[in-house]
Amino acid sequence: MTIDERAEKTYKGLIVSNPSVMAGKPVIAGTRITAELILEKLAAGETIEQILDAHPRLSREAILAALAFAADALRADVVYPFVGTTP
Numbered sequence: 001m002t003i004d005e006r007a008e009k010t011y012k013g014l015i016v017s018n019p020s021v022m023a024g025k026p027v028i029a030g031t032r033i034t035a036e037l038i039l040e041k042l043a044a045g046e047t048i049e050q051i052l053d054a055h056p057r058l059s060r061e062a063i064l065a066a067l068a069f070a071a072d073a074l075r076a077d078v079v080y081p082f083v084g085t086t087p
Helices: 003-011 035-043 048-054 060-075
Strands: none
Touching (some): 003 060, 035 060, 048 060
């Protein structure tokens, strides 16, 4: 099994998109919790345990699915380097 096949298997069925739910953003199945929100919380330093405590309907697998989905989405897209400015 390739890395791509493992990533897809990880989130298939856990991450869904429906135009009538959260404007079509990818969400955890059965919730209105977006993959984007999970990524933002992790990027802000929250742990998986903190996210699970704040959102009891989530599972560890759902959080990992959001990460796999994001990795897959980035792999399929063209990413341009960010050139920051110095103060």
